[in-house]
Amino acid sequence: MRKWFVHDSDGREIYLTEERWEHIANEHSELRNHLEDVLNTVRRGKRRQQPQDPQAYVYRLRCGTLRPPFNGILVVVVFRFAPTENNGDIVANNFVVSAWGIMMRD
């Protein structure tokens, strides 16, 4: 199964799995043809820490290619840790959970 890796504006590596992308495309079908725009939201979007969960962040970015009235994308990324398959070292595991097309105020 594929994974897309991107870096946010501060250089953090974040990935989106194909399985999660398929879930986004099916459940939030307004984003179905906007994989690159979702990845671009992580690359260039403004980052906001979730008030109740310090390991969860929202990335938001305006997007002009969505069907109106949508004009932005919101992506939820969690920053966790996981052991590697090789030697069990604990490494960063930053991944996209989900994404939504949203209406942002002009």
Added chain:
Amino acid sequence: MINLEKRELTLSTGQIAWYEYDREGDVLEIIFQRGEATGAIELTESMILRFDWKTNAPLSLSFISFSRLLQQNQYGEVHFQLLTDEWPDEARDKIWTMIQTTPLNEFLKLSSYAPAHAHQIILMTAIKQPNLLAQAA
């Protein structure tokens, strides 16, 4: 692999809704109707509402960091600020209508806070059925 826990819920109107809880990502989505949304806004910093623009029907309500939202503190129920300043003007009436009617009002209740020496009231919402929703998490 996404581990989605799915449950079915019968609303007070008899309508069926579905919970989908992503435990790894800690996101809960309550789906009222499946289909492509024609509008969506951030209700709060942790809640996203997708809806049908023409009919004002909610399609789904998502909770980010859901398990944390349910945690009460020593002061009681937690209320979350509605991001009214971020809502487009043309969507405001629709959102108010939806929040105050079923099915959303089965899950959310409105409240407000009037800070001392401030002229603006802060609008908030709280999760109405934390025990019921917690069964999904």
